[in-house]
Amino acid sequence: MTLARAVDVTRRYGRELALAGVSLDIKPGELIGLLGPNGAGKSTLVNLLVGLRRPSSGTVTLFGGDPRDPARRQHIGLTPQETGLPATLRVGECVDYVAAHFDNPLERGEVLTRFGLDGLVKRQTGGLSGGQKRRLSVALAFVGRPRLVFLDEPTTGLDVEVRHVLWEAIRAFHAEGGAVLLTSHNLEEVEALATRVVVLGAGRVLADDTVPAIRGLVGVHRVSMASTPLPRLRGVVSTSESDGRLHLLTPDPDQLVRDLVTATVPFRDLEIRPTTLEEAFLQLTAA
Numbered sequence: 001m002t003l004a005r006a007v008d009v010t011r012r013y014g015r016e017l018a019l020a021g022v023s024l025d026i027k028p029g030e031l032i033g034l035l036g037p038n039g040a041g042k043s044t045l046v047n048l049l050v051g052l053r054r055p056s057s058g059t060v061t062l063f064g065g066d067p068r069d070p071a072r073r074q075h076i077g078l079t080p081q082e083t084g085l086p087a088t089l090r091v092g093e094c095v096d097y098v099a100a101h102f103d104n105p106l107e108r109g110e111v112l113t114r115f116g117l118d119g120l121v122k123r124q125t126g127g128l129s130g131g132q133k134r135r136l137s138v139a140l141a142f143v144g145r146p147r148l149v150f151l152d153e154p155t156t157g158l159d160v161e162v163r164h165v166l167w168e169a170i171r172a173f174h175a176e177g178g179a180v181l182l183t184s185h186n187l188e189e190v191e192a193l194a195t196r197v198v199v200l201g202a203g204r205v206l207a208d209d210t211v212p213a214i215r216g217l218v219g220v221h222r223v224s225m226a227s228t229p230l231p232r233l234r235g236v237v238s239t240s241e242s243d244g245r246l247h248l249l250t251p252d253p254d255q256l257v258r259d260l261v262t263a264t265v266p267f268r269d270l271e272i273r274p275t276t277l278e279e280a281f282l283q284l285t286a287a
C-alpha cells in the first residue's frame with residue numbers, strides 16, 4: 001500500500017523547470033530524508049504531494065486520491081519551510097485551534113510534552129523564542145494523529161539541544177508506525193533519522209536508497225592519518241588536511257595502505273572509514 005505517490009511529475013514556474021520527471025512512493029512506516037542543494041525542487045515536490053500545488057504533467061496521489069481533496073488531507077500533517085503563528089494567540093490556543101479540525105486529535109498536554117513545550121501553554125506565540133516557535137510549528141503537524149507527516153526543513157536554524165528534542169519526537173512518531181517525509185540540509189539529521197534517502201538535484205531524482213547504500217554508491221573510503229607530506233599514491237581521488245591530519249578518499253583503502261607501507265611513509269593513528277552521507281551527497285550532486 002502506498003500513502004503518497006508521484007509518477008513522472010514535472011512542475012514549471014514560467015520558464016523555470018523545478019521538477020523534471022520525478023517519481024516517488026511513500027509507504028507506511030518509512031522515514032524518508034529528501035536531500036538536495038538549494039533550488040533542487042524539494043519544497044515543490046512536498047507542495048505537490050500535499051495538494052498545495054498541481055503538477056504541470058504527471059500524476060500525484062495521496063491515499064489513493066487527489067491530494068487537493070480535503071478528505072485525503074485529513075490523514076497528513078505538514079510543517080512548511082516557512083510558517084507564521086498568530087502573535088496574540090497563546091500556545092495552548094494554537095494547539096486547540098488545529099485540534100478542532102480533526103476527529104480524534106492528540107491531547108493538548110501530550111503534544112506539548114512531546115515537543116518540550118510544557119510550561120508555555122499560556123504564553124502568547126509572539127513572545128516565544130525562535131526555537132520555541134519552530135517546535136510549536138512542527139508540533140502542530142502531529143496534532144491530528146496523521147499517518148504521514150511532511151516536514152520541510154524542520155530544524156534549520158535550531159541549536160543542537162532543540163534539534164534533538166525534535167528528533168526524539170519524530171523518532172517516537174515513526175516508532176509508533178507513522179510515516180515521515182523530511183527535507184533537510186542537515187546530513188547528520190538524515191543520517192540519524194532516515195530509513196531511506198532520496199537525493200534530488202536540478203529537479204531529478206539522483207539517488208533513492210538506504211543511507212548505507214547511498215554511501216556505497218559513491219564507493220570510496222576515507223583513509224586518515226597523522227603524517228608528513230605524502231608521495232604520489234595510486235587511486236587517491238582527493239586529499240585534504242585538517243587538525244594536523246591528512247584525509248585521502250580512495251576506492252581501494254587496502255591497496256592504499258599497502259602502498260603507504262611500501263613507500264615507508266611514517267604515518268601514525270591510521271583510521272579507515274566508509275564515506276559519510278555528506279561526502280556521498282557532494283559527489284552525487286556535483287556530477
Ligand SMILES: Nc1ncnc2c1ncn2[C@@H]1O[C@H](COP(=O)(O)OP(=O)(O)OP(=O)(O)O)[C@@H](O)[C@H]1O
Nearest residue numbers: 013016017018036037038039040041042043044045
Ligand atoms: N513560486 C515560484 N515561482 C517561481 N519559481 C519558483 C517558485 N517556487 C520555486 N521556484 C523555483 O523552482 C526551483 C525549485 O525550488 P524549490 O523551492 O522547490 O527548491 P528547494 O530544493 O526546496 O530549495 P531550498 O533548499 O532552497 O528550499 C527553484 O529554481 C526556484 O527558484
